[in-house]
Amino acid sequence: MKDLILQAYEQLAFKYSELIEYKPHNAHYDRPNTLSLLPDVAGKKILDAACGPGKYAQILLSQGAQVTGFDLSPTMVSLAKERNPEHQNNFYVHDLSAPFEQHSDSTFDLVLCALALHYLPDWTLTIQEFCRVLKPNGTLIVSMEHPFFEYNYFQSTKYFEVEHVKCVWKGFGSPVEINSFRRPLSECIAPLTDNGFYIDKLVEPKPTPEFEALDPKHFKELNAFPAFMCIRAVKK
16 A cells, blocks of 8 residues: 555656646635745744655745655655755655654654545554654644545445545646545544644634636535645644
8 A cells, every 4th residue: 555655646647746836726715825824934844744745844944944844655755845945954764654754753843744644554653753842732733534525435344443535636647646545533533642642723724715727527516515634733
C-alpha cells in the first residue's frame, strides 16, 4: 500500500504542484479553512508534516514562521524546495508513519498535517509523535476527508471499520489510482484524545466564494454537504 501511494504521488507531483495555487478544492476549500484554525505564526516553529509541494510552508514562511517540512515523496520534497528556495535545507524525505527521529521532544510550537492522515491505516504512532515534538500547550492542525462523505462516496457497508479504499483522480493530467483508508468519525477523534490532545475546534468547511466561478457543480455540493473536516487540537 505504501509503495502504491508513493508511486501515485511521484506520478502526479509536478501537475499537483502546478495546480495547487488555484485548484478549487485546495485553494478555495481546504487551505483557507485549515489556515483559519492557525494562531499568529510569526516567530513560531512549525512542522509541516506531509508537506507536499510546499504551498502551506510558503504561506507560513511569508508570515514569519520557521517551517520544517517533510513528505514521503522525493519529488514533492524537491518541489517544496523549489517553491521555498531560501529554506531548502528545511525540507526532507520522511514517512509520516515512522518515528520523527530527526526531532527532539518539545521542539515545535505547531504541527500542521493537511490531507494526509487518510493514507495511514493506523494513526497511533503518528499522533504520538506529533504530541512528543510539540511544546507544552502546542497546537496540532489537521485536515482530512470527512468520514461521512467517504462512507457515502465509497458506498461502504462497514462504517465502523478502518477500510482500504481506492479511486481514480483525473484532475492532475493522466488518471492516477489513489489508495487510502476510510474510517469512522470515532477513529478520527480517538487517536487524538487517547494520545495527548484535546479537541479545541472542529470545522466542517464550506468553499469560499471564489470556488463558485471555477467549479459551480462542486460549489453547490460542498455547500450542502462537507467533503473535508478540519480539527485544531491542543497538547494536554
